[in-house]
Amino acid sequence: MLRFALAGNANVGKSVIFNALTGLDQHVGNWPGKTVELFSGKLHFENQEIEIVDLPGIYSFDTYSMEEEVTREYIISQKPDVVINVVDASALERNLYFTLQLLELTPNVVLVLNQMDIAERRGMQIDVRKLAEILGVPVVPAVAVRGAGIVETIKAAVEVTGKRQRMHGEFKFGHEVEKRIRKLTLLLQKYSIPYPPRFMAIRLLEKDLQMRKLAEKIDRNILTAADILANEIAEIHHEACEAVISAERYAVCAEIVRRVVRKRTVRRKNIEFLDYISTHRVYGYLLLGGIIAGIFTFVFYTGSLIAAGMENFFEWLGSGYFARFGESRTTRIIWDGLVAGGIGGALGVVLPFVLPFYVLLAILEQSGYLARAAFLMDSLMHRIGLHGKAFIPLVLGYGCNVPACVGCRIMETERERTLAAFLSTLVPCSARTVVILGVTGIFMGIHWAIALYAFNLVVVFGVGKIISRLLPGTGTGLIMEIPGLRVPQPLVVLKQTWFRVKEFLVIAMPIIMAGSIAIVVLDTYGVLGHVNAALSPLIVSWLGLPAVVGFTLIFGVLRKELTVVMLAVFLGTANFAAVLSPLQMLVFTVVVMFYVPCVATIAALVRELGWKKAIAITGFEIGFALLLGGIIFRVGLIAGV
Amino acid sequence: MEKTEREEEYLEEIRRAEEDGKKCTTTFLAKKLKISPASVSEMLKKLKTKGYIEYSPYGNVQLTDYGRDVGKQVLDKHRVAEEFLLMLGLDETEIHEEACRIEHALSDRVFAALxxxxxxxxxxxxxxxxxxxxxxxxxxxxxxxxxxxxxxxxGYGCAWGALKRLSDLGFTPKTVVVVKRKAPLSGPVEVEIRGTTVCISQNYAKGIIVRKTEG
Incomplete structure (x- = not known):
């Protein structure tokens, strides 16, 4: 079986090509020990089965980020038959920077010049044959979104496997640099190393940390030689050696572009106008606010309709179930715990709220808008020790905290990932929105609900500010390519949504189901009563709430919206205003909003950050919510709410 | 024709008065140059014979085209010298005197370079x-x-390898950048570089030193 790997920069249409090649036959797996996901799928071509692996989008082969490391190690250790390098034809210079490095690593490359239509619209004419000649690899022009060039790509890749490719080592750097690369390459040739010597030599001169470690293990002399050579280069150019190498590599790219691209200036009024508005210092923020408000309104109106429908469906199913199997302790546990509580409850949040929310977000992401939102939010995020990109997981959190925690992987450092994941668990997810709207919103008025959202933002901001001071290290900044605005591809949008919702289904569903059964069993055997009794001093005297709220908070650990459902059950009415004072409702809502990440979120935190941090975050939030609840109760009493 | 430092000094002062639209008389020059009116008259006569100026007794002093060129050049040299001294951190009160000395020593070549x-x-x-x-x-x-x-x-992983990421994205010396957008409140800068758009936080933008060019 042949194995092809797709590699290239981010935002070049790699996933469109991947989808076109593999259809829906896709798998996702984690690279051993890393949280970087690798998608793979199969394809049949001329009686051959071909496995396609989609490597993460990267700019270079340095091991500063996990994506870069995984891509490099995959190509070296898994030895795919061909690496299909997808490049954005409209940004050839930037993309060739990666291509040149790839060619240092492996000769078995096919270059796909994707987005040829965009390049043409921007007035660029690319001499494909000349490019192939210069690079020494097949070059296939493509417009993947229209399916153009897909078959040709596979054909070219299969042809490459039939030939023995020779290493293309002839992209020369400037004389002084080239001489030293050769020197180091010659030295490396004496050892057995897992990388092509020239590739490793260049990495060493660029002071790649992992390469240095490897070199040290093989022979300390390599490292010494590399350092001496790098210093010589730095002294000649009065600049760090790695910067010199980047600059010279880019010089080669620019020269190639000069030889193969003819460009005339084209103005595209509509796109330019949208681009202008989207990051404008006034209109940009208005647009962002409008979009967010629009999404929320849409999701919660349509969501409640779907939720009501699902509730009816499960009721109908339940009556059928009990008619068929009879009422007993066991059937109750199976129904309440597993079916209605576990599956129904979990889907009851995902289908109506999370799914539509994530579809809309994926559309924004694919259109290139989210990157612009990150640009607008950067300065605000800096104040809480993060940068613009963290805006994305935080917004994801409004759907469900689980994919939000997973989404924090886009942050570059451990510190940023921890902080972003922590803050995104404070964001009211759709389950908590059910509580906020269902208690405060209905019985105290929508302005109170909106005030609570605003209060939540203040808390997230304040906690972020404090925690970012406490965490060791200092904040980093935003460096992000802003993709051109474009029409999102439905298939890519659905895939993106699916993989986010899948985070929920894979991490959250089993835990919710198991937890749900456990709690129903405990309740059936009267254990919860004792827990409730133990909690009641805290609930009654500190928070000023009815003792039964203890129960609801236990259930809420499973799913936050259960707090409302159970509250209605225990109070014997869904008209909370009849049994609770406005202050009590307020305290209840605030406590539910913060008191603990739900089990699924805790599981996600454990997976992303490890046990210690997950426990610390959970502990903090329990204490914080109780403290806050107690304070609000007392302030409310004095203020006479 | 050789001209002396004193002559240059006069021409500079006359040119300055002409620029400011002031009437340039013997008394005016005497006050400006802190010299007795008699010596000024003497010098003016000399300048007239050399073809730098035109004047009638008790009337305004006027520069000839030739005189204007010379005066303008000296004045320009004076100003460049002042600007340079200011940049070196000298006090505004002392730069005039110092510049008066330097202006005569500046060759055209050094003046152009400076x-x-x-x-x-x-x-x-x-x-x-x-x-x-x-x-x-x-x-x-x-x-x-x-x-x-x-x-x-x-150099080693400084700010998660921000330096490396910047150079990977093409922020290398001699590269052309166009500032597209700056977010408010010292937010990030959106720039066009190598045919793509990249945004970088303010703290990185501060470390990228550029020379402005036209268009």
Missing amino acids: SDFLKNCDKISPLSEMGEGETGVIVRIDTDAICRGRGHGR
Whole structure:
């Protein structure tokens, strides 16, 4: 079986090509020990089965980020038959920077010049044959979104496997640099190393940390030689050696572009106008606010309709179930715990709220808008020790905290990932929105609900500010390519949504189901009563709430919206205003909003950050919510709410 | 024709008066140059014979075209010298006197080089200080500014390899950048570089030193 790997920069249409090649036959797996996901799928071509692996989008082969490391190690250790390098034809210079490095690593490359239509619209004419000649690899022009060039790509890749490719080592750097690369390459040739010597030599001169470690293990002399050579280069150019190498590599790219691209200036009024508005210092923020408000309104109106429908469906199913199997302790546990509580409850949040929310977000992401939102939010995020990109997981959190925690992987450092994941668990997810709207919103008025959202933002901001001071290290900044605005591809949008919702289904569903059964069993055997009794001093005297709220908070650990459902059950009415004072409702809502990440979120935190941090975050939030609840109760009493 | 420092001094002063639209008389010059009116008259006669100026007794002193060229050049040299001294950190009160001495020693070649340097100095600034729509060429990357206050060793993973990421995205010396957008409240800068759009936080933009160019 042949194995092809797709590699290239981010935002070049790699996933469109991947989808076109593999259809829906896709798998996702984690690279051993890393949280970087690798998608793979199969394809049949001329009686051959071909496995396609989609490597993460990267700019270079340095091991500063996990994506870069995984891509490099995959190509070296898994030895795919061909690496299909997808490049954005409209940004050839930037993309060739990666291509040149790839060619240092492996000769078995096919270059796909994707987005040829965009390049043409921007007035660029690319001499494909000349490019192939210069690079020494097949070059296939493509417009993947229209399916153009897909078959040709596979054909070219299969042809490459039939030939023995020779290493293309002839992209020369400037004389002084080239001489030293050769020197180091010659030295490396004496050892057995897992990388092509020239590739490793260049990495060493660029002071790649992992390469240095490897070199040290093989022979300390390599490292010494590399350092001496790098210093010589730095002294000649009065600049760090790695910067010199980047600059010279880019010089080669620019020269190639000069030889193969003819460009005339084209103005595209509509796109330019949208681009202008989207990051404008006034209109940009208005647009962002409008979009967010629009999404929320849409999701919660349509969501409640779907939720009501699902509730009816499960009721109908339940009556059928009990008619068929009879009422007993066991059937109750199976129904309440597993079916209605576990599956129904979990889907009851995902289908109506999370799914539509994530579809809309994926559309924004694919259109290139989210990157612009990150640009607008950067300065605000800096104040809480993060940068613009963290805006994305935080917004994801409004759907469900689980994919939000997973989404924090886009942050570059451990510190940023921890902080972003922590803050995104404070964001009211759709389950908590059910509580906020269902208690405060209905019985105290929508302005109170909106005030609570605003209060939540203040808390997230304040906690972020404090925690970012406490965490060791200092904040980093935003460096992000802003993709051109474009029409999102439905298939890519659905895939993106699916993989986010899948985070929920894979991490959250089993835990919710198991937890749900456990709690129903405990309740059936009267254990919860004792827990409730133990909690009641805290609930009654500190928070000023009815003792039964203890129960609801236990259930809420499973799913936050259960707090409302159970509250209605225990109070014997869904008209909370009849049994609770406005202050009590307020305290209840605030406590539910913060008191603990739900089990699924805790599981996600454990997976992303490890046990210690997950426990610390959970502990903090329990204490914080109780403290806050107690304070609000007392302030409310004095203020006479 | 040889001209003396004193003559240059006179021509400079007359030119300055002409620029300011002031009437230039013997008394005026005497006051400005702190010389007795008699000596001024003497010198004016000399300048007239050399063809630098026209004047009638008790009337205004007027520069000939030739005299204007000379006066203008001396004045320009004076101004460049002043600007340079100011940049060196001298006090505004002392630069005039100093510049008066330097202006006579500046050859045309050094004058041209110095004014060119000053012009470019003005245009060199961090990327963060460029305005929207302005174009520039990267002069150098100030690694200290980018890594300032960070606990990592320089060059090795300084700020998660921000330096490397910047150069991977093409922020290397001699590269043309166009500032597209600057977010408010010292937010990030959106720049066009190598045919793509990249946004970088203010703290990185401060470390990218550029020279502004036209268009």
